Amino acid sequence: MEAVDHFMIAAVLLLLTLALALFRAWFGPRAVDHVMAAQLVATSGVGVALTLGAAKGDASMLDAALVATVLASVAILAFVRNGRSDGEGPKDKEP
C-alpha cells in the first residue's frame, strides 16, 4: 500500500509541473513557445498516465501512455512542416 501512495503523490506533483507549462501556452510569446508548451503537457501527461497506472496497478494505462507518446509527435511535425506560415501574427514575431 505504501508504494501505491508514493505513486499517487508523484502523479499529483507531475500534474502540478504540467500546470506550469500552461503559463507558456497562454503567454507564448512566439508561436513555437505555444506549441512547445503543448509538447511539454503531452510529455508530462505520459508521466502522469504512467504513475497513475502504477498507483492503480493497471498495466493497460501504459498502453494509453504509449498512444499519447506516438500521437504527440504528429502535432509538432505538422506545426513545423510549413516554415513560412508560422509566427506571422503581430504577437508571434521573433524578438
Next chain:
Amino acid sequence: MTLAFDLILCLMIIGTAASALLMRNALAAIVFFIVFGNLLGLAWLAMDAVNVAMAEIAIGAGVTGVLLILARQRLMALGDDLVCDEMPGWLRAGALVACAGFAALVGAAVLSVAPSDDLGGPIAALMPSLGIENPVTGVLLAFRAYDTLLETFVLLGALVAVWSLAPGTAWPHPPATLALTEREGHGVAAAFGRLLLPLALVMAAYLVWTGSDLPGGAFQAGTVLAGGLIIAVIGGAVLWPRGDNRLLRVALVLGPAVFLTIGLAGIALGRFLFYPPGFEKALIVAIEYSLALSIGVTLALQLAGPPVTPDHKG
C-alpha cells in the same frame, strides 16, 4: 491524495477549456484544445475508463489537434489573418443560454442514471459466450455491432464528402502534399517518418490484438496508424495516392466490407450480425484488423484534404 489529484485535474480541465475559448491567438487556442484533450484523457484514466482515455488521447487530442494545426496553415496560406470579429452581444448571450441549457440537460441525464442501472453486470454475464474479455469491445463488436457498422460507413462517407470538395480539374489527383517546406529540417523529418511508421504499424496491430481482452481496439489502433501515416507523409517517405488508386480503394472499404459481409452471412445462421458459436473471437478480431486498416487510411486522407490540381503549391 486521490482527492487532491482529482480536484487539481478538474480545475485544470475547466481552466484549459475556458482558455481555448477565450484565447484570441488562433495557435494558442489550438494548443489549449490539445492540452484539454490530454487532460481529459487523464481524467478518464483516473476514473479507470482506459478504453475511453485511449480514444480521447488519440482522437480528441492527437488527430483533431493535427487537423486544427493543418487547417490554420491552409487558412494562412489563403491569406486569412485568423482574427475573429467581435461578436454581437445577443449572440454571446444566446450562446451562453444554449450552452448552459445543454449542460443542464446532460447533467440531468447523467444524474438520472441510478447506480443500480449499471449495465456492467448483465454484460459481464454475456461476455463468456464471446470468448473475449474486454466488455467495451464486446459491446462495440457484438451487442451493439449495428451502431459500429454504421459508424464505419459514416467515416467512409465523410471521406467521400471531403473528396467531393475537389474542383473538377483536380480529380483524381492526390491531395496537396504535407512535405516539409523548409530544407533544413527535412533530414530529421524524413528519418523520423521512416522510423515512426513501422512503429505505429506494430502498435496498431498490438492495440487491436490486446483490445479483445484489455483496453484497446480498432478505433484507437486506426488512429495510431493514421498518425504514423501523416508523419511519413510530412517526412516525404510516403506520397499521397491518387483517388482512383485501386489499392487505396481496397484499403478504404476493406473494414466496412468485411464487417458487412460477416454481418450478412449471419442472416444465413439466424439473424443479421450473428456470429456462429465458437467463431466469435476469430470473427471479431478479423473485423477489427480490417477496420483498423480502413480507419487509419480514411483518417489520414481526411486530414490530407480534397485532391488538388498537380501544379498546386502548399
